[in-house]
Amino acid sequence: MSTYSVTSEKPIEPVSLNTALLRLLRDVVLLVIAMLALSWFFRNILASATAAVSVEESFTTLLSDLLVFGLPFAVVIVVALRVRDVMRHNRLLAIVLTLLVALVAQTLIVGEQYLTQSGAFGTQTSVQFTTEQADDGVLVTGLEPGGAAETAGIQVGDVITAIRRDDVDKAGLETAIIQAGEGAILRFRLLRDGEEQQIPVTVTLVSGVDMNTIIAGYGALLITALVALAVPLGWVPYILLVTFSLPLFIGYAWLLLATFSQRTEGLLPVDASGNIGGLTLDNWRFLGGSIGGRLQVDIISVTLNSLLIAVVMTVIVLLVSSMAGYALSRMNFPGRRGFLSLTLVLHSFPAVTLLIPIFIVMQNIGKVPLLGGLFGYNTIGGVALIMVAFELPLGVWLMKGFFDGISWDMERSAMIDGATRWRTFFEIILPQIRPGLLALGVFSFLSGWNAYLVPATFMLGTTTSNLPVLINDLTGAMQPVNWNQVAAVGVYQLIPILILFVFAQEYLLNIYAGGTKGST
16 A cells, blocks of 8 residues: 655745845845946946947947936835835834935935036026016016126016027027027027117026925935835836836827827927917828829839738748758758858848849849849849848748757658658648748748838839838938828838738747747
């Protein structure tokens, strides 16, 4: 008689208060060291290295500043998450500790800004006067003794009506002063005792304390601390996902809104007078052939060009890639390993490096009877073949991966029963890699539909251009650009992509499976 022993797992002992506090301190110290080290690396190592090779960029210093700016928020969030162990022992202590860390973190940031005279304590452009909005302009209510405005001759009671010939209100005046650089001259048109005068004032830099920024910093950190304490741990991944995806959502929201408005200010549609509203369908008039009254374009013809390139490219890539992948997976022949290596080398070449040789080839093909009219320079077929050449190395490797994941048993059984190699390939093997074929087909279609570099280089004129080339033509430097109409054409191009993605996203994800799961 067999006996079975059941072993019970020991319950997890709760973390003691001292252990929880030590873990919290460890995580905070590691986080501070890591973020400060990254900030120092970007500012002092990477920025210096890029400057040493004569590359002008500000992205590294921007990353450094973002790390420093986000440090107190990261510390508060880590403390709020770690302090949950402390809450099991003393809830009030956990809340007070989190809020205290938030206050200390912001105080340290304010102290650093004071010592470096940056942030809330930094310098800003000013003409050193105070104003208020009046019915007929901006009324000067005060002057700083010896300041730029008093030195220029501005007096209390003057009413500023314009800068040069541009009418301004109080908000516009403040914006003009902020955007002006040190030493810039603003020519104020003003009313004094009923007479109109023009007085130039030199903008200067002044240092001061921006209390609104300091108070906003404390408030933001305290709110972050309370939210981080209240949010369940299971929500954290979703909150991070939404936070990092928010700029993308805002961008698409603006894109959609811009297509139905005359112009936009932020996410608000406005009309020609700057008032909220101005919704219109004029941006979609290109569907009738006219784009902004400048380009007479048959949008249906351009769309068919894009569709033809994508379809021809997809069919040829699927056919050739599946055959080549099958041969490389199932057959041993001289040069097989060299061919595999060659496809990787070909895939590593950027398209731009091959444009000149391809141009010469296309010109020569154009001289061949019959073929030249179909696949020569400035033809849809020629562009499609070039796109196929760029896509084939990736397609061959993907198909080989799917074929490698299929067992030999069914193939051998079919061949023993008398099936030919071709029949086995088409009727037995290809159905097994249907997910891979669909994934590669979607990937190839999207690549052909969105192609810009090759069509822009090897097709001339609007009769043979595709949608990405048309969008680029709309942003030419020789005429004013209607960005709302450009957005409408861009959305028009996105519609087939969105439809295809909705119905084919499952197969598109199979492009990473490599055939290990077989058919589904």
